[in-house]
Amino acid sequence: MSKHPEGKHIKVGILGATGTVGQRFITLLAQHPFFIIHALGASTRSAGKLYPKAANWKQTTPIPAIVRDMIVHECDPRYFVDCAAVFSGLDADAAGDIESTFRNADLAVFSNAKNYRRDPHVPLIVPLANASHLSMISQQRALHQPPLSKGFILTNANCSTTGYVIPLVAMEKAFGPIETCMVTTMQAISGAGYPGVSSLDILDNVVPYISGEEEKMEWETLKILGGIAEADDGTKTFDMHSRHPLRVSASCNRVPVIDGHTMCVSVRFSRRPPPSPQQVREALVAYTPLAQTIGCPSAPVHAIFVHEEPDRPQPRLDRYYQDGAGVSVGRVRQCPVLDIKFVVLANNVSIGAATSSIINAELSILKGVVVA
């Protein structure tokens, strides 16, 4: 195991450690070059148990050695005081209070939950898309009562939003504002957690509805693709892409796929004439987010892999590419209604969830927002 550039191991904690996202955090962090799992938190039902007893382990790799003898605690900050970063895989019904409590205890929380995504002081960061929003952390700390020196909450986005905003950001970077976006998703069952979707509801079936999902995609996209406006008094606000109003229409479906959200996307640019499909493909290939240039160890080599075959990406074949840390795009072609349409595949349990939080923490370390 290599170490942090400065040669330190950095202690981290995991909230909701027994759940689906928590298990994924453990799997990924157990082999991380500088994060080291130090504390595990879960519900009172699990607290006090050895991790293997507390968790109904559902990963395809065995429980990592490092947590095999670890005791699960309640989600109380006192067990996490030594953690430079705390990853939250909590369910929404628990995340609100617990994450707030951890921030109050001056801890840095990297949350996968939806609760604080709409908070005007909390950055909603897809690490391959809008790492610049880290700049909001200092204001979040300053406005806290009392002001915090280290604590904050930073969230990643919904798993569907995450996948498709990465190519959208790459396109806006190359060709300027997008003004219209239509997206239809075909989402994996793992996105609903465990036990989540009943097999009777999804085998040989499509469910053309996921509660709240379309609203999340339509709203989160604006926060992520938007910039940060600064008032005369220095106060920062997320501008929600308001300088170039963007309309997003999402249609969300559940399909019988285990991992990997597939999305059909069509966009219209402000710029006339719009870029050609080939120009878009080149811009996607060329896109290099900060997480790569700054050397985040969990960032993929290819933020966006562009397929040339007509029938790719496919979730079963492409979801594990680069350990699911990048996104795959294919079928970039002209849209008879808007400008360009394409298919994007994102691994919802990797870049769509735990991997995003981890890269966000890596960014925070490497940018000095978190001092370990």
Add this chain to the structure above:
Amino acid sequence: MSKHPEGKHIKVGILGATGTVGQRFITLLAQHPFFIIHALGASTRSAGKLYPKAANWKQTTPIPAIVRDMIVHECDPRYFVDCAAVFSGLDADAAGDIESTFRNADLAVFSNAKNYRRDPHVPLIVPLANASHLSMISQQRALHQPPLSKGFILTNANCSTTGYVIPLVAMEKAFGPIETCMVTTMQAISGAGYPGVSSLDILDNVVPYISGEEEKMEWETLKILGGIAEADDGTKTFDMHSRHPLRVSASCNRVPVIDGHTMCVSVRFSRRPPPSPQQVREALVAYTPLAQTIGCPSAPVHAIFVHEEPDRPQPRLDRYYQDGAGVSVGRVRQCPVLDIKFVVLANNVSIGAATSSIINAELSILKGVVVA
């Protein structure tokens, strides 16, 4: 078994009788009130065999008694001379020549194949949508060399096109022209025939591509939704919706569903302001195609069933409603980009294939285009 209004049984034949669509034709026609299966045609490999020996029967109901002792013939018109209607479930590579040969022999061909859909004299009829295009048959006969008295080719549409044009026609009837339509499909494996899609390609997977399908949907929609223009010399042509240009963008996906194509559709009307979702729902419920008013026995009671539940229609629950002869629509709501979006489900092996051909034949009988 009841009889035709005039008390006659009407003899019909089936081409491609051993294939997937052919099996469906047999299942449906075996219990038809006035059509009676008289002749079966298939490849030379099957010719001369008893039907149960020739077919690899894959339906969930047993082989109907009427064909159990029937000999399969080659697809030669001499075996079909007594048939008032010949249904074709032939594959595209065989359909071109055989259907033409049958028309030349003055036989009425109701084809499920794609070969003649773009022919300027052949009506492309979704029976719950554009039965008025039957008026093109007389010109097709007259222009044939030599002119025909009874023969013609009439096709139904691609299974995906069929499902979503029915609500589109209902909306245009109520609210005037649609000017833009975006549709993303999630199509069942049965749409690819047998053996069709390899299980290794589709289990736990989505394939975001079906060869030629998007082009078919984009083109066929214009022919079906368009009218028939008449020149000064009386020559009729399909106007391809040209009086109100319509742009259609289709994205087609294969999903692990056995039967039933689910589609997410969004439309923009010419009319400003556009209708509300509630107005659209009411128009869909009220829509009554000619096939119903004229009394086609295979027409559904509800051409369009409108669901109020947020998570319907679903293929597994809704595809067999009305024996798959109608379509199910749900989630009618405003689209942030176009006007109205909704989900439509159509049973691709029923209204999307054999049932359409049969209703087209019923329409032809009841309108006197075919005299039995």
Add this chain to the structure above:
Amino acid sequence: MSKHPEGKHIKVGILGATGTVGQRFITLLAQHPFFIIHALGASTRSAGKLYPKAANWKQTTPIPAIVRDMIVHECDPRYFVDCAAVFSGLDADAAGDIESTFRNADLAVFSNAKNYRRDPHVPLIVPLANASHLSMISQQRALHQPPLSKGFILTNANCSTTGYVIPLVAMEKAFGPIETCMVTTMQAISGAGYPGVSSLDILDNVVPYISGEEEKMEWETLKILGGIAEADDGTKTFDMHSRHPLRVSASCNRVPVIDGHTMCVSVRFSRRPPPSPQQVREALVAYTPLAQTIGCPSAPVHAIFVHEEPDRPQPRLDRYYQDGAGVSVGRVRQCPVLDIKFVVLANNVSIGAATSSIINAELSILKGVVVA
């Protein structure tokens, strides 16, 4: 709707009416020739609601008209006093007390739950197998404190047991005692109820374990295949096949199939030499249970359908044959270890559950055990 032979409609009630089995009872009873749904019982959460509001309807046919305006009651006998038969689709955790309460109220309970299957006075009847066990009812009534005139509890068997004991009974009838039976099941997800099996547990998977299932199959088989012993004082007991000890070994698996349990069975007969596969096939075809000869309207025409094709029965193709009321057997062949092996398919939601209860009630009416 036709009527009972004597021209009466017979009122029946359903306990657990909103659940999976309850929905199936409603679907079947809504079109029954002489039973008429009179009362619906469910949990207090559902009580007082209109049935369509209380149930999360999951059948592929719409909610039958007869229950659309019916109010769901608590499972209290006073709402069911007019019912000649009460069908119980209750979960095991509720069935014990409620079914007992109903029997105490002198009501005839036909239960699909496991709670009373091992009761020494309660017959465990697979209607196509051991209808003769109805003779135990009079003793059950007599021994009750106070004695009952009409009330009793009669259970059907576990869905897996049901499917494979039918051919076993047919074989024992033709060839005498079976002494050894090995069975490996591949069971559908619907056997676990709703929500039941998580999709994450079963998509692209097999779960080689179903809690308690193997024990049920091994024990229930003995009670069903066994006779009734009568002591000198006239007391009857189930003999558990003890005159010819029978050893059963079951291995139960869950597979990603919606409906239909497939089982690989191998048996050894006491008789030497054993029957040939062809003799077994003929005996299975010839088998005619009392439910057929006595004219139970829900009994299948073929109790056992024997397939000649090498690759049948298959759940998707054969589970709906005869509305799932019979069982399908195929691949009858010699076993290199025991005598004969074969594959049996039974529709677990039909003959494996609600249909069995209904035929049991029909038998009770036609045999005069229940007087309507």
Add this chain to the structure above:
Amino acid sequence: MSKHPEGKHIKVGILGATGTVGQRFITLLAQHPFFIIHALGASTRSAGKLYPKAANWKQTTPIPAIVRDMIVHECDPRYFVDCAAVFSGLDADAAGDIESTFRNADLAVFSNAKNYRRDPHVPLIVPLANASHLSMISQQRALHQPPLSKGFILTNANCSTTGYVIPLVAMEKAFGPIETCMVTTMQAISGAGYPGVSSLDILDNVVPYISGEEEKMEWETLKILGGIAEADDGTKTFDMHSRHPLRVSASCNRVPVIDGHTMCVSVRFSRRPPPSPQQVREALVAYTPLAQTIGCPSAPVHAIFVHEEPDRPQPRLDRYYQDGAGVSVGRVRQCPVLDIKFVVLANNVSIGAATSSIINAELSILKGVVVA
């Protein structure tokens, strides 16, 4: 990449390189410590093309760099003369002639095809079970006309046979001869190759039949578990377990699982009393085949992993453990009919196919049967 103990890279070739098994050979050999892919053979249709153009790549990892610029040849020995080992992933219809031609050219063929498994001079080796059968190679060479110095054919077993004979061998080693074995399989679709099983045949279904599979399992088991008898003149023959006759009964089923064959097995030992379940578990855990002790790099650390949880092994969770090179056993318990029953899971595309051939080649190198 490390090297062979003696520091050499050993050149190998792959026949049937574009097919499913061939792709798996390439994926595994591309990261092998001492084998290096040198030549690729496929049908004339593929010959002359670059590998990525010839293969319809279906693995979840990208095409390895080493074959990306390699030209595919016809299956002619002249392209493989420098290969110390030639792996055959050919289909049975081609394997017979080609493998024989390669042996005639004095090449060592490690075949995954069934053609020579029943040949009295060809060892049928499951590398974690009967590596001792390598001793038959010298006789195969000597009896060849003309005698061979290096060439031979060695096959691995059918994917189903492979999985379950490994625990059987471990049990016989610990407890002496098994006299009876019953096995019911639930086999993955990948076992049928590509395109293989039609999705219409297996989605929401079980097919209780795989042509020829039961015969293979019943016969191959005897050859693998049997010893080698030596006549007075030194001639060796496979004894087919004849000293302790073994009866095997197999029932084979196809289930909708992508990779991983699950099998329910029950055995009876000669020894009375038989071992207890706990003794069997311990014997399975302790089992260490030659491939491990001799240091085959592709051998798993645990030949047999024994699960204690009641519901394991499961194909989706356990098939990739140790890259699929070992087998997983669970539910070891008493059988009411035979002695011990258990569930075994084997990855059919790894230890059930390519991995077996590769370990067989490693064994041949390390035992000096092949001199590289």
